[in-house]
Amino acid sequence: MHWLAMNSIALLALMFTGFFAGVVLPAVWSSRPARRRAATAVLTQVLKALRHRL
Numbered sequence: 001m002h003w004l005a006m007n008s009i010a011l012l013a014l015m016f017t018g019f020f021a022g023v024v025l026p027a028v029w030s031s032r033p034a035r036r037r038a039a040t041a042v043l044t045q046v047l048k049a050l051r052h053r054l
Contacts, residue, residue: 019046 023046027039 023039023042026035027043028036030036030039
């Protein structure tokens with residue numbers, strides 16, 4: 001059972017890292033305006049979905 005908890009934590013950390021690198025960083029640091037707008041739109045949608053669930 002201990003390995004299941006460790007795998008779950010590792011999976012959550014991997015998902016957070018992927019989301020952060022793929023959405024948050026481009027929304028903040030991209031030099032291309034179109035990429036910033038697209039990343040910001042995705043981030044907004046994700047945050048709205050999370051807000052409705054909580």
